[in-house]
Amino acid sequence: MSQSHNKVTIIGAGMVGSTTAYSLVLQDIAEEIALIDINEKLVASQVMDLQHAVPFAGATTVKVGTYADCADSSVVVITCGAAQKPGETRLDLVQKNAAIMKEILPQVFDANPDAVVVIVTNPVDVLTYLAVHMYPEKKFQIMGTGTILDSARLRHLIGEEMKINPKSIHAYMIGEHGDSEFALWSTAAIGNMRLGTCEELSAEEKERLASRARNAAYTIIEGKQSTYYAIGAGAAHLIEAILYNKRTVLPVSHIMEGEYGVSDICLSLPAVVGRGGILGKLCIHLSDDEAHKLRASADILKDVAARVL
Numbered sequence: 001m002s003q004s005h006n007k008v009t010i011i012g013a014g015m016v017g018s019t020t021a022y023s024l025v026l027q028d029i030a031e032e033i034a035l036i037d038i039n040e041k042l043v044a045s046q047v048m049d050l051q052h053a054v055p056f057a058g059a060t061t062v063k064v065g066t067y068a069d070c071a072d073s074s075v076v077v078i079t080c081g082a083a084q085k086p087g088e089t090r091l092d093l094v095q096k097n098a099a100i101m102k103e104i105l106p107q108v109f110d111a112n113p114d115a116v117v118v119i120v121t122n123p124v125d126v127l128t129y130l131a132v133h134m135y136p137e138k139k140f141q142i143m144g145t146g147t148i149l150d151s152a153r154l155r156h157l158i159g160e161e162m163k164i165n166p167k168s169i170h171a172y173m174i175g176e177h178g179d180s181e182f183a184l185w186s187t188a189a190i191g192n193m194r195l196g197t198c199e200e201l202s203a204e205e206k207e208r209l210a211s212r213a214r215n216a217a218y219t220i221i222e223g224k225q226s227t228y229y230a231i232g233a234g235a236a237h238l239i240e241a242i243l244y245n246k247r248t249v250l251p252v253s254h255i256m257e258g259e260y261g262v263s264d265i266c267l268s269l270p271a272v273v274g275r276g277g278i279l280g281k282l283c284i285h286l287s288d289d290e291a292h293k294l295r296a297s298a299d300i301l302k303d304v305a306a307r308v309l
Contacts, residue, residue: 005031006243009065009073011104012080013037016120018046019232020077020239021062025050028058029240034065034073037080070111074275075239078104081121086222090122090178091304098308101127105134116242116277119144119253120235124177126305128253129266133309140278144253146268147173147181148234149227151251153213154183161209162200164190171195172251173213175267175297182293183210187284238273245275254278260291262298265305269294 008030010017017035024030033050037043043064050062063069070076081097084090101121108115119128119142128144135142150173152166159166171188175181185206188195195201201209220227241248249270256262259269259281272280286294 005072007032007034007069007073008075008077008239008243009034009036009069010077010079011036011108012078012121013039013043013046014079014083015226015228016231016235017077017079018050019228020079020120020235021046021050022053023232023236024239025053025060025062026057027236027240028060029236029243030060032061032063034063034069036065036067036069040064067107067111070108070115073112073115075118075242076108076112076115077118077120077235077239078127079120079235080104083226084122084217084221086218086225090124091126091300093122094126094304094308097121097123097127098130101130102134105131109135109138113138115141117142118235118238118242120231122177123301123304125253125266125268125301126308129255129301129305130308132255132266139255141276142254143238143271143273143278144177144266144268145231145235145238146177146253147175147251148238148268149231150177150181150213150216152230152234153216154209157209157212158188158190158195158201161205162190172268172270173210174251174269175294176301177253177268179214180293180297180300181214181268182290182297183213184284184286184290185210186287186290241273242275242277247272247274247279249273249282252278254281256298260286260294262295265298265302267294267298267301 124144155166155169172184251268270282
């Protein structure tokens with residue numbers, strides 16, 4: 001990598017972009033953050049507010065950015081686009097946000113061919129696939145936040161049910177970041193206790209927890225129009241793994257190349273994330289039912305992706 005320091009450029013200064021920046025500031029993860037938005041008044045105000053939070057946390061430089069800032073950024077985060085409204089699914093946003101992605105990506109990679117691009121904008125799997133389709137040679141530099149948030153929601157719910165710290169719970173939602181995602185119960189565990197055969201959680205209780213994790217966004221959006229705290233924290237966690245080469249296993253959206261009978265689409269499965277992007281993929285044994293659900297999720301995403309290529 002040619003970058004001299006841990007700089008992050010965030011494209012989109014709305015609630016998700018600004019909350020991602022706020023999470024980075026509070027955890028003192030990045031040395032510099034550049035925030036870009038077409039709304040000049042908004043981005044200037046967000047930057048000023050973030051700058052005033054810095055003395056409570058660390059020494060992060062926060063500035064109003066331009067696409068030139070991508071040149072020395074290790075990570076470029078894309079959060080801009082139309083937001084999901086009450087009653088909409090993430091896939092309903094595809095046409096508007098695909099057009100925005102097609103405009104943004106060339107400016108990012110023209111400025112910095114080595115940048116790792118993290119896509120947060122929904123529908124994240126389709127937009128991540130679009131980015132990989134546009135730049136296939138950069139397929140491991142491009143990832144979406146995918147089911148990072150959904151998996152955190154599942155871990156929270158299991159922890160609440162079992163009265164255990166969610167940090168001690170290893171469980172993933174996989175597939176689409178959306179209505180066809182599902183819980184990977186066959187590998188879920190607390191410590192080394194597998195939840196797939198745990199008698200304390202019945203099949204009905206597992207389905208209830210997975211359903212609550214899958215549908216949480218609809219509940220939140222109905223109450224306050226958008227979600228941003230948890231995805232901002234999740235994006236910051238992902239960015240930290242990249243900047244500091246943590247080699248962390250995270251369920252990010254990335255290109256599938258024949259795994260489990262799925263290819264030529266992006267969706268979420270646990271992958272190793274570090275400096276440079278996707279460093280490896282885990283070989284997970286899926287049950288027949290889980291493999292079927294993964295392929296069904298991929299088919300849904302492929303149908304949507306075909307509309308925007």
